Amino acid sequence: MKRWNITTGLVTVGLAVACCCTLPQLPPKLSVFAPAKEPASDRFLTPQTIVWAWERPESLEFLPSPEIVVAVLVGRLRLAADSMTPFPRLQPLTLPQSTSRIAVVRLESDPRQRPDLGNEQRQQVVAAILAWSTGLPGFKALQIDFDATVTERVFYRQLLTDLRRQLPATLPISITALASWCLGDVWLDELPIDEAVPMLFRMGKDATLVRTKLAAGADFNHPLCRSSYGISSDEPLPTLRPGRRLYLFHPRAWTEPAFTTFRQRLPATSLTSGV
Amino acid sequence: MAPFRHRQGVIALTAWLAMFSVCMPSAACGPYSIVAFFWLPRDPGPTLEQFLAGHLGILDHGQRAPYLYIAYRHLTGLDMDADNQQALTSLWPQNHLASVPDPNQAWREARQRVPDLESPGWISTTRSQSVEENGTVTHNYFLNCLGDAFGNAAKTLTARIDRFGAGSPEVRAWVEAQEQVFANCSSGETIPQPLGAEWDPLIRWDRQYQIAAAHFYATHYPQAVQRFREISRDPDSPWRDLAAYLIARALIRDGQFNAANQELERILAAPRLDEWHEPARRLLAFSRLRGAPAGRLEELTRQLLATRLEAPLRQNLTDYLWLLDHDQGDSTLRDWMQTMRLLMDEPAPAPAVALELPVGLPRLTAALVTATGDTPGLEVLLAAATEISSDSPAFLTTAYHRSRLLVATGRLEEARTTLDWILNDSPAELSAADQNRLRLLRAEITPELDDYLRLVALEPLGLGWDDGSSTVPGNPVSVFPTYRLGQPLIPDSAVELLNHGLHTTELLRLVEGDVLPDPWRKRLTLATWTRAVVIGEDKIARAIAPLVSTLAPELADEMTAYLEAGPEDRQFAAVWTLLRFPGLSPVLRWNVGRRTPVGERDSLRDNGWCADVLAQHELPKQIVRDADQIDAVHASWPSEGRIPASPDYLGRLVLSRAENHPEDSRLAEALHRVVEATRYGCGFGGYGEMSRAAFQLLHQRFPDSPWAEQTPYWFDS
Numbered sequence: 007m008k009r010w011n012i013t014t015g016l017v018t019v020g021l022a023v024a025c026c027c028t029l030p031q032l033p034p035k036l037s038v039f040a041p042a043k044e045p046a047s048d049r050f051l052t053p054q055t056i057v058w059a060w061e062r063p064e065s066l067e068f069l070p071s072p073e074i075v076v077a078v079l080v081g082r083l084r085l086a087a088d089s090m091t092p093f094p095r096l097q098p099l100t101l102p103q104s105t106s107r108i109a110v111v112r113l114e115s116d117p118r119q120r121p122d123l124g125n126e127q128r129q130q131v132v133a134a135i136l137a138w139s140t141g142l143p144g145f146k147a148l149q150i151d152f153d154a155t156v157t158e159r160v161f162y163r164q165l166l167t168d169l170r171r172q173l174p175a176t177l178p179i180s181i182t183a184l185a186s187w188c189l190g191d192v193w194l195d196e197l198p199i200d201e202a203v204p205m206l207f208r209m210g211k212d213a214t215l216v217r218t219k220l221a222a223g224a225d226f227n228h229p230l231c232r233s234s235y236g237i238s239s240d241e242p243l244p245t246l247r248p249g250r251r252l253y254l255f256h257p258r259a260w261t262e263p264a265f266t267t268f269r270q271r272l273p274a275t276s277l278t279s280g281v
Numbered sequence: 282m283a284p285f286r287h288r289q290g291v292i293a294l295t296a297w298l299a300m301f302s303v304c305m306p307s308a309a310c311g312p313y314s315i316v317a318f319f320w321l322p323r324d325p326g327p328t329l330e331q332f333l334a335g336h337l338g339i340l341d342h343g344q345r346a347p348y349l350y351i352a353y354r355h356l357t358g359l360d361m362d363a364d365n366q367q368a369l370t371s372l373w374p375q376n377h378l379a380s381v382p383d384p385n386q387a388w389r390e391a392r393q394r395v396p397d398l399e400s401p402g403w404i405s406t407t408r409s410q411s412v413e414e415n416g417t418v419t420h421n422y423f424l425n426c427l428g429d430a431f432g433n434a435a436k437t438l439t440a441r442i443d444r445f446g447a448g449s450p451e452v453r454a455w456v457e458a459q460e461q462v463f464a465n466c467s468s469g470e471t472i473p474q475p476l477g478a479e480w481d482p483l484i485r486w487d488r489q490y491q492i493a494a495a496h497f498y499a500t501h502y503p504q505a506v507q508r509f510r511e512i513s514r515d516p517d518s519p520w521r522d523l524a525a526y527l528i529a530r531a532l533i534r535d536g537q538f539n540a541a542n543q544e545l546e547r548i549l550a551a552p553r554l555d556e557w558h559e560p561a562r563r564l565l566a567f568s569r570l571r572g573a574p575a576g577r578l579e580e581l582t583r584q585l586l587a588t589r590l591e592a593p594l595r596q597n598l599t600d601y602l603w604l605l606d607h608d609q610g611d612s613t614l615r616d617w618m619q620t621m622r623l624l625m626d627e628p629a630p631a632p633a634v635a636l637e638l639p640v641g642l643p644r645l646t647a648a649l650v651t652a653t654g655d656t657p658g659l660e661v662l663l664a665a666a667t668e669i670s671s672d673s674p675a676f677l678t679t680a681y682h683r684s685r686l687l688v689a690t691g692r693l694e695e696a697r698t699t700l701d702w703i704l705n706d707s708p709a710e711l712s713a714a715d716q717n718r719l720r721l722l723r724a725e726i727t728p729e730l731d732d733y734l735r736l737v738a739l740e741p742l743g744l745g746w747d748d749g750s751s752t753v754p755g756n757p758v759s760v761f762p763t764y765r766l767g768q769p770l771i772p773d774s775a776v777e778l779l780n781h782g783l784h785t786t787e788l789l790r791l792v793e794g795d796v797l798p799d800p801w802r803k804r805l806t807l808a809t810w811t812r813a814v815v816i817g818e819d820k821i822a823r824a825i826a827p828l829v830s831t832l833a834p835e836l837a838d839e840m841t842a843y844l845e846a847g848p849e850d851r852q853f854a855a856v857w858t859l860l861r862f863p864g865l866s867p868v869l870r871w872n873v874g875r876r877t878p879v880g881e882r883d884s885l886r887d888n889g890w891c892a893d894v895l896a897q898h899e900l901p902k903q904i905v906r907d908a909d910q911i912d913a914v915h916a917s918w919p920s921e922g923r924i925p926a927s928p929d930y931l932g933r934l935v936l937s938r939a940e941n942h943p944e945d946s947r948l949a950e951a952l953h954r955v956v957e958a959t960r961y962g963c964g965f966g967g968y969g970e971m972s973r974a975a976f977q978l979l980h981q982r983f984p985d986s987p988w989a990e991q992t993p994y995w996f997d998s
Contacts, residue, residue: 067417081407091383094407100419130383133403141409141467143420156884186886190966211871215891215964 055269056108056253057260063097068262071102077149077253079110080138083131085123086116090130094138106146108180109139113152123161132168148173149180149203163196170198180234185209185216188231195228202230203253207238220245239268246273315873317741317770319717324348326714333366338715340621340646340678346602349618350585355674356642359588368594384428388463391435394447395456404431405467410500425498426466434459437487444483451484458491465498472496483519486512490520497527502535526557529564538572563596570600578604582612613643620647642675649682654689663687671709680707681715684722693726714742721772730787731796738769738798744873764873769798773871779805780868781895784914785813785821792828803832804869807879812867812895814855815924822855835880836862856934857947859927860954863888863961867895867924882961889927891963896923928962931955932971939978952979953988960996969997 056075059066066076082093101107113131115121139148148169154162170179183202187194194202204226209216225247226232234251237243246252252272256264320326323345326338332348335355351369354361361369385404392401408425411418438456445451458473465471472495476488493508509531512524525548532541545568548554548561570577581601584591591597605615648662656662666683669676680703687696700723703709704716711719717739724736743766779788788809792802810829813822826844830837839858846854859865864879867890877883924930932955939948952975959972976995983989 089383089386092406094405094424095422096407096424098419098421100417103413103416103418130385130403134405137403137405137467138407141405141407143409143411190964211887 054251055272056251057265058110058253058255059099059260060255061093061095061097062259063099064259065100066105066260067100067102068265069102069105072104072106075106075108075146076101077108077110078142078145079112079151080142081134082112082114083134084114084116085121085127085131086119088122088124088127090127090134092134107142107144108147108149109142109145110149110151111135111138113150115155115158121158121161123158128161128165128168131165132172135169136172147178147180147200149182151182153182153184159193163193166197166199182236183231185212185226188226188228189216189219189224190227192228194230197230199230201233201251202228203234203236203251204231205236206244207236207241207255217242217244239264243271248273315744315876317872318743318745319721319739319741319770319772320714321742325352326712326718327710328712329370330366331712333361333369335360335674336710336712337674338677338712339681339718341650343622346605346618346622347598349621350598350602350614352646352674353614353617353643354586356646357586359586361590365590365594368592369598384426384431386431387435388431391438392456394442395438395452396448398453398456401460404463408465408467408498408500426463431463434463441484441487445481451481454480455484455487458488462491462495462498465495470499470501472499482517486515486518486520489518490524493524493527497531497534500534502531505531506535522554522557525554526560526564529561529568533564533568533571538568541568542572563593566596566600570603574604574607578612582614586614617643617647620651642669642673645669646675646678646682649679649686652682652686654686659686659690671707676709677703677711677715680709681719681722684719688722688726696726697723713740717742724775730783731791731794734771734775734791734796737771737775738801739771740767740769764800768800770873771801776869776871780808782914785809785816785818788812789821789825792825800874804874806832807836807865808867808869811859811865814852814859815867815930816895819851833879835878852934853938853942853945856931856938857951859889860931860935860951860958863958866890866927882957884961886961886963888961889931889958889963890924892926892929893923894926926963926968928955928958928968929971931958932968932975936974936978939982943982949979949983949986949988952976952983953992956992956995966997969995972996 054073054075056077057066057069059076059078061079061082069076076099078095078099080095084091084093111134121127135148135150139145150166150169152158152162166179166181173179178200179198180201180203181197181199182205183194185204185206188202188204206216206220221244223245232250234253235244235246236253236255237246238255238257240257254265254268256268258264322341323343325332325340325344325348327336332338333351337352337355340349340352347369351361384406385401388404389401392398404426406424406426406428407422409420409422411420413419438452438459441452441455454476461471461473473488473491475492476485478485480488489508489512493505493512496502496508497505506528509524509528512518512520513522513528515521518524525544529541529544529548532538532544542565545561545565548557549565554561577600581597581604584597585601605618645662645665648656649666652659652662663683663686666679669679673679680699684696684699684703687693687699700719704711704719704723720736720739724733727733727736744764783791788805791797792806792809797805806825806828810822810825813819813825823844826840830840836858839854839861843851843854843858862880863882864875864877864887870887875883875887876885877887882888925933935948935951935955938945939952942948945951955975956972956979959966959968959975962968972995976992979986979992980989
């Protein structure tokens with residue numbers, strides 16, 4: 007019997023799909039590692055520090071701009087059955103004028119009423135994401151935060167494909183990623199994105215394992231996961247490789263002391279300016 | 282804009298969002314774990330009805346503002362009669378996570394009745410306005426188009442369809458203009474054009490209204506005011522009365538509160554507009570709140586601390602809390618609430634801040650709640666706490682925090698006596714949440730293991746998700762077939778102790794006794810048997826096997842085979858069991874445990890155990906244990922607990938069995954299960970070598986077996 011492994015199987019399937027040419031033509035995939043013909047925003051491609059401005063009033067006028075980018079949660083969408091409930095951002099946000107912004111939209115599945123994940127629901131999600139992100143003046147990238155379960159991956163991939171098609175080709179798309187996606191999974195291969203940010207906080211039962219692996223010198227298997235980290239101010243820092251984008255989370259509204267204290271904990275080589 | 286009848290909806294929604302936007306922000310991680318809530322950090326222990334009646338339970342840091350107001354009234358002797366209690370129960374939504382329906386839904390459904398038009402897109406209801414100042418920019422996001430607007434647009438469209446027909450030019454024109462109105466909800470300035478005299482008057486009146494609404498949503502407030510005023514003066518327009526109300530709304534949006542107040546007073550004075558009096562009254566309160574906050578705060582403080590409370594109590598409290606959140610005013614109530622709302626992880630306040638409050642129960646409770654073992658004047662506080670009688674609304678708060686401080690200052694015997702009295706002999710009624718808190722505090726200072734374990738077996742209030750977005754648990758038991766609400770759980774610190782602080786002989790004693798309730802006894806029995814097998818404590822594994830059969834009948838056959846096996850075969854009998862029951866692990870899982878029954882594979886890889894699962898942990902603060910004893914426990918484990926992960930452990934033993942006992946009829950299935958374990962085992966792979974070895978052996982030795990057919994791949998990370 008011919009010996010297979012899962013990797014071989016997936017590659018074969020991938021080639022078969024490509025040959026069938028059933029997928030729509032997508033714009034050139036933008037890679038954070040290889041310059042595309044129309045490269046994504048320079049600011050996005052270089053290592054930098056990004057602060058998440060989450061669902062609360064945020065006064066970030068103290069941020070050194072333009073070296074610090076702000077990823078703004080512009081809304082949450084809760085999916086349940088065949089419906090979508092929007093929770094748009096309603097909290098004020100103050101920034102230095104020259105700050106670059108990333109629009110972040112979070113998707114949640116109601117565990118009590120699993121979403122249908124049909125075409126209509128997906129179209130509504132796409133419409134909401136586009137409406138909210140364009141409402142953030144001058145946003146330079148879009149990030150989707152969705153902890154998709156295995157059964158939701160097809161929907162998520164289709165969603166990202168729809169977004170990629172409707173957004174300017176030069177606009178990067180980033181997603182947050184569970185550590186497990188980056189360490190032992192291959193499904194990121196199928197996604198038309200520029201970045202998957204491994205979220206190294208609130209990891210639950212995987213926390214010890216992931217931290218131990220990183221401390222032992224392991225890196226994330228997937229290349230999309232190797233350009234950034236997501237970390238939180240209220241957890242110990244994992245082992246970080248230099249030269250990667252750092253997304254910083256704080257469980258409460260940022261203050262200058264909180265930002266300064268957190269920044270001082272970061273390894274010096276992680277503070278490369280994006281300018 | 283469709284008729285917007287009731288400001289009530291706006292205020293209620295705003296109030297709800299304002300009052301309960303204290304949920305912690307959602308963290309961007311997962312998958313979320315099920316967590317058990319033994320008490321709710323931001324909500325008191327008693328039921329809402331009990332709390333309103335003065336049974337305050339244990340007050341603590343960071344509780345929600347409405348509770349603190351109610352508590353303050355009771356602490357200052359200002360009770361609440363039944364009517365006022367009832368008025369406030371409606372402040373609390375049934376479910377803090379209750380979702381607001383997508384406002385687009387109703388409009389979309391009505392819109393679909395009009396033929397030959399493109400499908401309506403999704404409409405964002407929020408708009409942002411940016412203000413630049415001194416090198417910064419502030420983006421203010423606000424709900425521009427409220428839910429009622431869509432609902433009423435749907436109603437109006439339905440009425441026009443009934444009048445003119447779905448495919449009529451009138452309806453098409455109406456819809457096109459309405460879409461232009463809604464286009465302003467999120468951005469832009471799209472204003473419909475007026476209609477000529479050739480159109481039906483109703484449609485022309487509608488169009489005038491839509492134009493005014495478009496200006497409103499496009500933030501052209503002066504134009505909106507002017508147009509609504511014109512409509513309000515047209516005796517024939519069906520929008521006349523609503524327009525009169527909307528003048529005030531536009532003025533408020535434009536920050537012209539005095540002008541808005543005048544318009545609203547005019548409405549209240551007009552008998553013809555009586556159906557708008559209630560909305561106008563509410564809007565007037567809102568306008569005064571925003572336009573003259575200091576004066577309104579003074580008024581509200583007086584009203585809320587009056588012996589006799591006036592309607593509308595709910596709105597008054599909502600407005601008052603909004604003002605507190607916007608740093609308005611100065612009052613004892615405000616100071617007390619600010620002190621009490623400090624979150625646990627914020628820097629401790631200056632020691633005397635609570636003591637700057639006027640003398641009385643509010644000051645004492647705030648001082649005790651915020652005190653630590655180092656607080657100056659602590660002895661005075663502790664002494665004062667003993668003076669509070671058991672029928673005082675402050676009793677449980679002062680008693681609990683006094684006990685907490687006794688523990689913090691090392692006066693353990695006194696703390697034990699106090700806590701035992703509160704739990705067993707005091708006349709105070711204890712809610713489940715308050716009992717749990719008291720028991721856990723008592724457990725911290727309980728030296729005897731058995732007593733400790735009895736104290737920490739608590740009935741949770743419910744289950745929720747650890748995404749940090751809510752402290753009010755839902756009840757996802759439907760996704761958790763292995764746990765039934767009502768069964769006691771133990772906190773993580775106790776699980777850590779059982780996993781890393783006790784020898785297997787001690788664990789055996791515990792499971793053979795009656796210390797642990799179900800389901801913990803069963804879970805610990807299975808974990809102890811697994812641990813004894815894995816670390817080679819054959820005697821203990823055999824001693825506990827009959828109990829495994831009793832408590833877990835699904836493993837009875839395997840335990841029988843294990844016990845009947847001779848010394849040479851016993852290890853493989855254990856391995857066989859571990860392969861067929863992937864939920865077995867040498868350690869207890871936290872919280873409600875594994876979400877999948879023990880004999881089923883978990884799709885989220887909660888199977889078996891990880892490498893070094895028994896490795897030495899720094900045990901969390903708990904009962905005092907002998908450090909030497911703990912060292913002895915760890916020394917009893919092979920290589921200090923560094924055991925391989927279950928896929929490797931099981932794989933090695935199966936391959937060894939295959940080499941030494943090739944006749945064993947279980948081998949094909951065992952090899953298949955090893956490959957499965959490498960795929961679904963703990964961690965993120967790294968079992969490639971083992972997976973390949975088992976795969977190859979299976980296909981070489983048993984190529985025609987159904988197990989080989991079920992194993993087309995081996996797995997690497």
